[in-house]
Amino acid sequence: MTQTGNEKFLADAWRTRDALYQELFGPHTYCLPKLYAPPAAPAPGFALAVDGHPSEGTFASAMSQQKITVLSYAPAENRPYWMYLTAGLSNPWFQDHPDEVSGFGCELMIKCNKDSRWPVRMLKRLSYYILSYSGTLSPGVILSMESPLTVNNKASLNNIFVWYADEAPDCWYQLPSGGFGIFCTIGITEDECRFAESIDEYGTWCIQQVLRQTGTAQVTDPERSSVMEKEGIGSILQSVRAYAENFRLISH
Numbered sequence: 001m002t003q004t005g006n007e008k009f010l011a012d013a014w015r016t017r018d019a020l021y022q023e024l025f026g027p028h029t030y031c032l033p034k035l036y037a038p039p040a041a042p043a044p045g046f047a048l049a050v051d052g053h054p055s056e057g058t059f060a061s062a063m064s065q066q067k068i069t070v071l072s073y074a075p076a077e078n079r080p081y082w083m084y085l086t087a088g089l090s091n092p093w094f095q096d097h098p099d100e101v102s103g104f105g106c107e108l109m110i111k112c113n114k115d116s117r118w119p120v121r122m123l124k125r126l127s128y129y130i131l132s133y134s135g136t137l138s139p140g141v142i143l144s145m146e147s148p149l150t151v152n153n154k155a156s157l158n159n160i161f162v163w164y165a166d167e168a169p170d171c172w173y174q175l176p177s178g179g180f181g182i183f184c185t186i187g188i189t190e191d192e193c194r195f196a197e198s199i200d201e202y203g204t205w206c207i208q209q210v211l212r213q214t215g216t217a218q219v220t221d222p223e224r225s226s227v228m229e230k231e232g233i234g235s236i237l238q239s240v241r242a243y244a245e246n247f248r249l250i251s252h
Contacts, residue, residue, distance in 0.1 A: 006096055011038035013092050013102060013177040020173055021071070024182075025083065028071040032120050039067050039091060067091060068127045070120045079167070081219050084119040085109045085182070086127060089136075092177035102178035105136045109165050109184045111219045118150040118222065122160075126185065137162050139183055140204050142196060149187050154223040157187035161196060161204045166218055186211070187220035191228045195237065202244040209240045 015038060021028070068088040075081055090103040108126055110119035129143075130136060137143075141162045149157050164171050168182035188196070188207060195210070196203035211217055213236050214227040227233060 009092060009096065009177060013090070013175040014038040014087075016175045017087065017090060017107075017173075017180075021085070021087070024168060025073050025079075025085070026076060028085075029074040031069050031071045031087075033069065036069050036071070036087070039088075068124070068131075070123050072115070072120075074115070081111050081113055082115050082119075083109060083111050083167070084123060086123050089127060089130060090175060090177075090180035092175075095177055098176060099178045102175045102180050104130050104134075105179070106130075106138065106181050106183055108137065108162075109167075109182060111184065113219060113221055116150075119220075122149060122185070137183065137185070138181065139163050142193060142204060144193070148222065149220070150222045152223060156189050156225065157220065157222050158190065159188050159193040160185045161188060161193075161207060162186075163204060163208050163218070184218050185220075186218050187222060189226040189228070191226050195228070199241060199244055201248060206240045206244050209243075210236055213240075 068086060071085045071087055073079070073083040073085070086107045086109075088103075089107050090105065092099075093103050095102070108123055110122060112119055126137065139162050143160050143162075145158050145160060147158055149160075162183050162185055165182050165184040172179050172181050186208070188211075192207055192210070196207040199206050208218075210227060210233075214230055214233070216224070216227065
């Protein structure tokens with residue numbers, strides 16, 4: 001059976017992204033759902049409405065066709081943690097020709113210290129958010145999840161922020177259908193979130209620096225305590241805030 005033009009467009013974008021993932025991260029350990037293959041042409045539910053936005057039923061259609069996959073990567077020599085990554089948000093869902101941005105323009109990542117199912121559920125939840133609102137998530141965004149990231153009673157992280165993934169240094173990558181970014185979603189506590197929101201323009205950069213300097217970096221441990229409780233945190237916060245303020249003054 002020969003592919004239609006649209007099917008080939010989708011498949012070419014999928015294969016290019018898959019090759020990029022293997023180059024950047026190596027082979028994945030497993031994926032959920034288990035079906036991971038180039039997508040077929042969009043179902044009728046993917047038709048665009050008159051205003052150019054996806055029609056109703058987009059997410060249901062996407063998930064029923066298993067087009068949003070979460071790939072899991074076990075720890076490696078240069079990656080001492082598990083990594084989970086979406087594959088499908090950058091599919092050219094509503095395109096029939098190359099554009100500046102492919103699909104929703106992003107793929108999302110979560111890192112954690114042990115193999116777990118909560119990152120898969122969280123990435124599916126964030127995918128639902130993107131598909132439902134026909135938007136994207138990009139570095140600098142902070143989201144309140146309104147409940148802890150896991151059902152564990154010890155979990156204290158109920159917010160996330162989005163930042164550039166350390167493992168994807170070029171930040172922006174090209175598919176035959178357009179560009180997309182590989183972004184990391186990182187869990188933070190309520191008081192860490194308040195610190196980030198208290199800094200104009202560079203709050204997410206600041207909390208990322210604080211997490212790096214306190215040993216958390218981009219790995220999310222839902223059971224960790226707030227870095228605001230660490231000894232000497234005051235001087236770290238002051239230093240990071242001062243750096244951001246000086247940069248703001250220089251850049252303006």
